[in-house]
Amino acid sequence: ERAAADPRLVGHVRRLAKESRRVASVCTGAGVLAAAGLLDGRRATTHWRYARRLADQHPEVTIDSAPIYIRDGNVYTAAGVTSALDLTLSFIEEDHGPELARQVARDLVVYLQRPGNQAQMSLFTASPAPRDELVRGLVEHIAAHPNADLSTKALAARARVTPRHLARLFADHLGQAPGRYVRLARTEAAAQLLASTALPMAAVAARCGFGSAEALRQAFSGRYGIPPSRYRAAVRQAG
Numbered sequence: 001e002r003a004a005a006d007p008r009l010v011g012h013v014r015r016l017a018k019e020s021r022r023v024a025s026v027c028t029g030a031g032v033l034a035a036a037g038l039l040d041g042r043r044a045t046t047h048w049r050y051a052r053r054l055a056d057q058h059p060e061v062t063i064d065s066a067p068i069y070i071r072d073g074n075v076y077t078a079a080g081v082t083s084a085l086d087l088t089l090s091f092i093e094e095d096h097g098p099e100l101a102r103q104v105a106r107d108l109v110v111y112l113q114r115p116g117n118q119a120q121m122s123l124f125t126a127s128p129a130p131r132d133e134l135v136r137g138l139v140e141h142i143a144a145h146p147n148a149d150l151s152t153k154a155l156a157a158r159a160r161v162t163p164r165h166l167a168r169l170f171a172d173h174l175g176q177a178p179g180r181y182v183r184l185a186r187t188e189a190a191a192q193l194l195a196s197t198a199l200p201m202a203a204v205a206a207r208c209g210f211g212s213a214e215a216l217r218q219a220f221s222g223r224y225g226i227p228p229s230r231y232r233a234a235v236r237q238a239g
Contacts, residue, residue: 001028004035014038022091024076026084033077034058044077045070130173134159139174142182146189147209150182182209187223190216194232201228 003009014036017023025033030046031054033039039061046054051065064070069078069087078087085108093101130136138155141148148154155178156166170178190208193199199207205216220228 001031004031010035020074022074022076024078024087024091026078026087027080028054030054030077031057033075034061038075039077042072042075043070044072044075045079046077047080132169132173134161135169135173139181139185142185143189146186147207150186150209152178155182183219184223186210187216187219190220190228191224191231194228204228 010032013032017036017038023033023038025046027047028050030039030044031050034044034054034057039058041060043062043064045051045064045067048065051063055061055063065079067079068083069076069090071090076087078084089101089105092104130139138159141158142150142155152163152166156163159166161169166178170176170181174181176184186208190204190210193204193207197204201213201216205211205213208216210216210219217227217229220226220231224231226234
């Protein structure tokens, strides 16, 4: 924040950007690019913890805290510190091809070269507890019982509100519809089971409220950018 408030530094960044083939930031460095006007009208990311603050400070920028890095034109923004490795590997692949990128990944002992659209963080780690007591209670219930009936109707009945009112509460406090939140929560629960158990895929799906292993695969790939089988293999290799 001090760097972003330094007009001399921001001026140098703005000048150098005009002379550069591409510009990139890592983590909260996106704030410096935003202060220099380099993100105006662009989609960008930053560390999930600071995404809301950056969005409030720079409404002219579309902040998306989900991906680990984003490319918009010749401007790249990356999430937390380790996402710099993923972004750097993508640069190597752009400039010199996938073979060299894979070689560098092996040399860096990076066990999984993640695509840019992969999610930054787990749902439960990244999301602060809702201030609303009713919503907080439902979030805790969802986390503890991912295989229960978590339909909007069932959650509304549990909270003793109408489904429409429940949808408004989730939109206000969680920024998404109840159904979408439940799907993400179940996917996160599946990721935890995949990493910590040897349960068959069908059993993981059942415990997390998915109707089938295929439903789990679709949800998991949509959230993390890789299928659950590949995720499990990568976690085991890392361990």
